[in-house]
Amino acid sequence: MEMLTRNFSRDEMACPCCGACDMTSEFMTRLQTFRDLLRVPVAIASGFRCEAHNREVGGSPESMHLTGQAADPVIIPEQRHRMIELAYKLEFSGVGLGKSKFHLDTGPVRQRSWGY
Ligand SMILES: [Zn+2]
Numbered sequence: 243m244e245m246l247t248r249n250f251s252r253d254e255m256a257c258p259c260c261g262a263c264d265m266t267s268e269f270m271t272r273l274q275t276f277r278d279l280l281r282v283p284v285a286i287a288s289g290f291r292c293e294a295h296n297r298e299v300g301g302s303p304e305s306m307h308l309t310g311q312a313a314d315p316v317i318i319p320e321q322r323h324r325m326i327e328l329a330y331k332l333e334f335s336g337v338g339l340g341k342s343k344f345h346l347d348t349g350p351v352r353q354r355s356w357g358y
């Protein structure tokens with residue numbers, strides 16, 4: 243299995259419809275740091291998206307998933323508080339909270355936050 247970082251494989255970060263995967267190393271480094279500090283395996287609900295897949299899942303046309311600067315880790319209920327705390331501590335520029343997953347990105351805008 244091809245790994246992008248120690249704990250994240252290319253397969254789990256790739257677009258599910260076409261297998262495209264052009265994650266930036268800056269984003270992946272930060273995601274790995276998040277994983278290292280959490281010390282618990284993290285599943286990724288969505289990583290890289292091509293335009294067709296982004297439309298299909300109702301992503302924003304400016305979604306950072308399109309440029310490989312975003313991923314949506316699945317929330318581990320008992321780790322929810324720590325996961326959110328770490329996301330802010332590591333200064334992801336976008337943090338979006340959902341019920342079962344959340345969105346992290348390293349786009350150009352600093353510290354946006356929203357519920358979805
Ligand atoms: Zn695709």
Ligand SMILES: [Zn+2]
Nearest residue numbers: 312313314345
């Ligand atoms: Zn997302």
